[in-house]
Amino acid sequence: MSLRKHKKALQALAHLAGWAVFFRLTLPDNELMQRNLLPVVGNMTLLVGYFYLNMNLLIPSLLSRKKVMAYMGVTLFCFFLICFALPSLVHQFHDFGRPPDGMPFSHRPFDRFPPHGDSLLHGKISRRQLYSMRLNNPTVQFLFVFIISAGLKVLTQWYREQQQLLEMEKSKIQAELSFLKTQIHPHFLFNCLNSIYYMTLSKDDKAPKTVLSLADFLRFVITESDSNLIPMEKEINMLEEYLNLQRLRTSEKFELQFVKDGNFGEYSIMPLTFIPFVENAFKYGISAHSNCFIHIGIKMDSGMLTFACDNSVMPAVKNYVRSSGVGLENIKKRLELAYPDRYSLKIGEDRLVFHVKLQIRIV
Numbered sequence: 001m002s003l004r005k006h007k008k009a010l011q012a013l014a015h016l017a018g019w020a021v022f023f024r025l026t027l028p029d030n031e032l033m034q035r036n037l038l039p040v041v042g043n044m045t046l047l048v049g050y051f052y053l054n055m056n057l058l059i060p061s062l063l064s065r066k067k068v069m070a071y072m073g074v075t076l077f078c079f080f081l082i083c084f085a086l087p088s089l090v091h092q093f094h095d096f097g098r099p100p101d102g103m104p105f106s107h108r109p110f111d112r113f114p115p116h117g118d119s120l121l122h123g124k125i126s127r128r129q130l131y132s133m134r135l136n137n138p139t140v141q142f143l144f145v146f147i148i149s150a151g152l153k154v155l156t157q158w159y160r161e162q163q164q165l166l167e168m169e170k171s172k173i174q175a176e177l178s179f180l181k182t183q184i185h186p187h188f189l190f191n192c193l194n195s196i197y198y199m200t201l202s203k204d205d206k207a208p209k210t211v212l213s214l215a216d217f218l219r220f221v222i223t224e225s226d227s228n229l230i231p232m233e234k235e236i237n238m239l240e241e242y243l244n245l246q247r248l249r250t251s252e253k254f255e256l257q258f259v260k261d262g263n264f265g266e267y268s269i270m271p272l273t274f275i276p277f278v279e280n281a282f283k284y285g286i287s288a289h290s291n292c293f294i295h296i297g298i299k300m301d302s303g304m305l306t307f308a309c310d311n312s313v314m315p316a317v318k319n320y321v322r323s324s325g326v327g328l329e330n331i332k333k334r335l336e337l338a339y340p341d342r343y344s345l346k347i348g349e350d351r352l353v354f355h356v357k358l359q360i361r362i363v
Contacts, residue, residue: 018148019048026141043138046082047145053078055149064157075146083138189218192245213245228338230271232264232305232362236298239274243296246282254286255293262300267362269305270338274298276331277309277356285311285354303363309356313349335360 023044054075062071192214199207220238224230243258250256278296286292292312299306328347335343335358343360 022144043082043087043141046086047141050078050082050142051145051149054146055153059150059153079139079142079146083142087138210245213241217241217245224271227271229268232267232269232300235269235271235273236260236264238272239278239296242275242278246278250286251288253288253291255291257293257295259297261298264298264300267300267303267305269360269362270334273331273335273358273360274307276328277307277358280328281309281311281354281356285313287314290314300362303361305358305360305362307356307358307360311354313352313354 026044058071058074062068062074192210196207196210196214199210217238220241224234224238240258243256247256278294281294285294292314294309294311297306297308332345335345339360343358345359346355346357348355
C-alpha cells in the first residue's frame, strides 16, 4: 500500500472511531431506539452530512474566502433546519413524541427528565443517564458537530499551510545554494587562469601540466557540487588536488603544511566548504619575494569537524585582507543556509598572521 493510500485509510478509521464515540454518547437507550428508529437515524444522518458539508464545502468556499456573513447565514439555516424544521416534520408524520396507549408518562420517548424533580436526588437516574439526556438535545448535538468540524478544518488548513511554507523555504534554500555554487566556479577559474597566464608569459614548463590539472579539478568540482552533500573524503581529496594545483606556481620561500586527524569515512559535508578559505590564503598570503606560509588542519572528533587555516599576510596586501574577498562572503552565506545553528566561524588577524577556524557539528 502506498503512503498516500495508507494515510487515507488511517483518516477513514479515525473518522469511524470518532463517529462511534459520538453515537455511543448521544443515542438513547435500546428501548427508545427501537420505538424511534427512523427519527434517530434521520437526525444522525443529517448531523453527519452537515459535518462533512461544513468541513469540505462551507469553510473552504465561504469562510476561507472571508465571506463571513454568508457563512453565518448558511450555518444558521442548517441549524434551524436540522434542530427544528425537520424534527417538527418527523413529529407530524411519525407520531413522534406521543406515547402508545397505556404507557406511563415516565416512559415517553426522549423525555429529558422524570416527572418528579426530586428523582435524581433519590438515585432514580444515574449520572450516565443524565449525561445521555443532555447530549440527546438536538441543539447540543449540532453545536458539538459544528465545533468539531470547524476545528478539524482549521487545524488541517493550518498544518497544510505550514507544510507549504516549509517546502517553499526548502526550495528557496536550495535555489540560493545552487546560485552560490555557480558563483564559486567562475571565481576560482578566474584565479587559476590568471596564474596560468603569468606562467605562460614566463614560458614556465609547468604551464601544460597546470592546464591538465585544472581541467581534471574542474571536472571533479562541477560533478560533485551538484549534490547537497558529498562524502568527507571526497571533499578532502578535492582540497588536496587544489593544493597540488597551487603548488605549481609557488616559490621556494613558500611553506605549506596540511595535517589530517580523525576518521572521515562515515561523514558527509557540503561540497566546496574548505576551498574558499584556502583560496583566500593563497590570494593574500603568499609572495615570490618573501618568506610566507599556509598551515591547514582538518580534524574530526565525535561528529565535530574542525578546520583551521593560518597564513602569513604580506604587508602590501594587508588592507585587502580585512575585506575577506568574494569567496569568504560566499562561503559564509552557504554555511548559514546549510548548517544553521550548527557551525561557528572565527576569522581574525594577529601579527601578520590571518586565522580561520571553522567548526561544524556534522551529526
